[in-house]
Amino acid sequence: MEAMSGLLGGIEAGGTKFVCGVADANGTILRTVRIPTTSPAQTLRAAATFFEEATRDRPLAALSIGSFGPLSLRQEASDFGHITNTPKPEWSHVDILGYFRRIGVPLAIDTDVNAAAIGEWLFGNGRGLETFCYVTIGTGIGVGMIVGGVPHGGANHPEAGHILVPRAPRDEDFKGLCPFHRDCLEGLASGPAIQARWGADPKTLDDAHPAWMMEADYIASLCANLTYIMRPDRIILGGGVMQRPSLYALVRKALAQKLAGYDASVQRMDLGSYIAAPGAGPFAGLWGAIATSYRLVSGQWPSGWSAHDPEPDEPR
Amino acid sequence: MEAMSGLLGGIEAGGTKFVCGVADANGTILRTVRIPTTSPAQTLRAAATFFEEATRDRPLAALSIGSFGPLSLRQEASDFGHITNTPKPEWSHVDILGYFRRIGVPLAIDTDVNAAAIGEWLFGNGRGLETFCYVTIGTGIGVGMIVGGVPHGGANHPEAGHILVPRAPRDEDFKGLCPFHRDCLEGLASGPAIQARWGADPKTLDDAHPAWMMEADYIASLCANLTYIMRPDRIILGGGVMQRPSLYALVRKALAQKLAGYDASVQRMDLGSYIAAPGAGPFAGLWGAIATSYRLVSGQWPSGWSAHDPEPDEPR
Numbered sequence: 001m002e003a004m005s006g007l008l009g010g011i012e013a014g015g016t017k018f019v020c021g022v023a024d025a026n027g028t029i030l031r032t033v034r035i036p037t038t039s040p041a042q043t044l045r046a047a048a049t050f051f052e053e054a055t056r057d058r059p060l061a062a063l064s065i066g067s068f069g070p071l072s073l074r075q076e077a078s079d080f081g082h083i084t085n086t087p088k089p090e091w092s093h094v095d096i097l098g099y100f101r102r103i104g105v106p107l108a109i110d111t112d113v114n115a116a117a118i119g120e121w122l123f124g125n126g127r128g129l130e131t132f133c134y135v136t137i138g139t140g141i142g143v144g145m146i147v148g149g150v151p152h153g154g155a156n157h158p159e160a161g162h163i164l165v166p167r168a169p170r171d172e173d174f175k176g177l178c179p180f181h182r183d184c185l186e187g188l189a190s191g192p193a194i195q196a197r198w199g200a201d202p203k204t205l206d207d208a209h210p211a212w213m214m215e216a217d218y219i220a221s222l223c224a225n226l227t228y229i230m231r232p233d234r235i236i237l238g239g240g241v242m243q244r245p246s247l248y249a250l251v252r253k254a255l256a257q258k259l260a261g262y263d264a265s266v267q268r269m270d271l272g273s274y275i276a277a278p279g280a281g282p283f284a285g286l287w288g289a290i291a292t293s294y295r296l297v298s299g300q301w302p303s304g305w306s307a308h309d310p311e312p313d314e315p316r
Numbered sequence: 317m318e319a320m321s322g323l324l325g326g327i328e329a330g331g332t333k334f335v336c337g338v339a340d341a342n343g344t345i346l347r348t349v350r351i352p353t354t355s356p357a358q359t360l361r362a363a364a365t366f367f368e369e370a371t372r373d374r375p376l377a378a379l380s381i382g383s384f385g386p387l388s389l390r391q392e393a394s395d396f397g398h399i400t401n402t403p404k405p406e407w408s409h410v411d412i413l414g415y416f417r418r419i420g421v422p423l424a425i426d427t428d429v430n431a432a433a434i435g436e437w438l439f440g441n442g443r444g445l446e447t448f449c450y451v452t453i454g455t456g457i458g459v460g461m462i463v464g465g466v467p468h469g470g471a472n473h474p475e476a477g478h479i480l481v482p483r484a485p486r487d488e489d490f491k492g493l494c495p496f497h498r499d500c501l502e503g504l505a506s507g508p509a510i511q512a513r514w515g516a517d518p519k520t521l522d523d524a525h526p527a528w529m530m531e532a533d534y535i536a537s538l539c540a541n542l543t544y545i546m547r548p549d550r551i552i553l554g555g556g557v558m559q560r561p562s563l564y565a566l567v568r569k570a571l572a573q574k575l576a577g578y579d580a581s582v583q584r585m586d587l588g589s590y591i592a593a594p595g596a597g598p599f600a601g602l603w604g605a606i607a608t609s610y611r612l613v614s615g616q617w618p619s620g621w622s623a624h625d626p627e628p629d630e631p632r
Contacts, residue, residue, distance in 0.1 A: 072581065084579050084580035155547045156547050157547065162544050164482050164537045164541060165481070165482065166499075224480055228478050229542070232471060262478060263386035263472065265400075
């Protein structure tokens with residue numbers, strides 16, 4: 001396959017930083033860069049410059065982006081590939097995909113969470129699974145999904161962090177922080193919501209603080225709804241809020257109560273492996289983007305790649 | 317294709333009745349029967365007898381079942397094709413798929429709601445759509461889905477009627493009727509839940525009764541969650557509770573408030589077509605099963621079939 005002599009490009013476009021990288025067809029990441037997310041003009045130019053320099057000796061074959069959003073991902077929409085109405089200053093309506101058309105290679109774009117889900121599928125705790133959910137709980141709540149071996153999207157990408165769930169016990173008064181929905185799941189259970197409800201940085205709340213039982217209740221409601229709607233093989237919970245190991249056990253316990261042994265497949269569930277931590281490391285999203293570039297060129301997902309730390313000397 | 321000279325069999329297996337039919341490769345339904353759902357032995361024998369008699373002159377090529385559940389639908393499970401723990405007396409752990417192995421043709425099984433969704437996809441309000449949800453709200457609440465052109469299932473079939481949603485305004489006291497979850501969506505918004513809450517047959521409550529605003533709130537929470545998780549092109553609402561035309565407008569209004577114009581694709585939504593009534597008629601599930609048999613034999617979904625009333629003289 002001639003095109004595969006070219007390099008595979010990937011961008012994990014986050015609200016704090018862009019991580020860009022190029023890899024060869026064996027999945028070896030040859031070079032990466034981390035660019036702070038400032039203004040669109042500055043950040044996108046720095047990313048384009050990285051790809052120009054990194055591909056001087058060997059051309060780029062394809063470039064894929066896993067981006068924060070919301071994004072317009074319907075191919076036939078006039079704003080396909082744009083960030084739409086994000087609360088992030090200056091970034092609303094930025095044509096992030098179109099910016100890279102100047103490179104003249106096949107391009108793809110998906111959500112940051114779908115890119116991370118693909119990374120987990122290749123190298124992490126989604127390996128070998130047909131249908132699973134990757135949830136990140138931090139500044140916001142996002143869900144990426146692989147469904148029947150395909151990254152999930154429909155009329156647009158999922159925004160499952162914004163689902164409506166019952167109030168946790170003893171959480172009647174907190175108004176919720178979502179600027180659109182106020183008390184959707186993200187409004188009640190994101191990191192900033194925990195901080196606003198308890199008046200303290202979540203990191204400073206010890207494991208026995210009632211905040212965590214309440215947080216587990218919300219996350220378990222999300223997991224119950226994902227279970228009944230998606231029927232995934234696993235739900236991977238990541239993000240800043242999940243950096244607290246004791247929270248996994250609380251979520252599993254709350255989820256078991258909420259599912260209440262409903263059907264045979266629920267009864268057979270081993271919640272210890274059904275609710276899992278991420279396993280692909282901090283570059284999951286970059287790996288997912290690079291793997292998407294591989295698929296753009298070859299028509300299939302890579303197999304036989306091995307995970308490696310692309311740039312151990314770069315702090316992240 | 318030699319096999320296509322044979323007949324295509326379908327069963328819509330409901331808790332009240334089984335509707336069985338055979339069709340030719342053009343999708344013309346040649347014969348149907350309606351069998352009351354009594355004991356498994358009696359009902360399944362009557363269905364098998366129908367297929368024996370209906371295929372005396374022309375062999376059956378394949379048989380597909382759209383069944384009430386919960387079902388075990390994971391191919392590798394030892395109870396694949398069984399009804400699992402249904403509240404319906406005598407029907408728990410019945411091997412409904414296995415019963416028909418004696419016929420010696422390729423068999424398929426899916427949920428009744430996925431079969432109805434396939435019927436809507438062929439002939440109803442799901443025509444031409446890549447991803448849509450078919451919801452039935454009656455004795456229970458069920459959701460069938462087509463996702464990226466594929467009937468949706470994962471570790472098992474969706475049970476999206478059992479998701480957790482916020483209490484509707486002024487519904488703090490009703491306990492909910494779900495024997496597993498008490499106040500999941502089905503426990504709060506099925507036909508029997510409406511009846512229990514208001515102490516009256518829902519059919520007797522006029523359009524201005526507060527029951528309907530409350531019901532619309534629950535259905536809109538389901539639609540909001542399906543929207544953010546599935547991103548369907550449309551949500552089709554059917555079933556006994558939706559036999560009230562004024563309820564659609566209430567659901568659309570409540571859904572608009574809940575979505576709150578979140579992203580560009582939500583802002584572009586025409587709720588008048590996004591929330592739709594079924595359009596494939598009362599045989600949608602049978603059509604879906606027969607179309608599944610077509611796919612078992614040919615490897616693809618039928619195209620160019622036209623809907624027709626298979627047996628106008630049989631009341632249903």
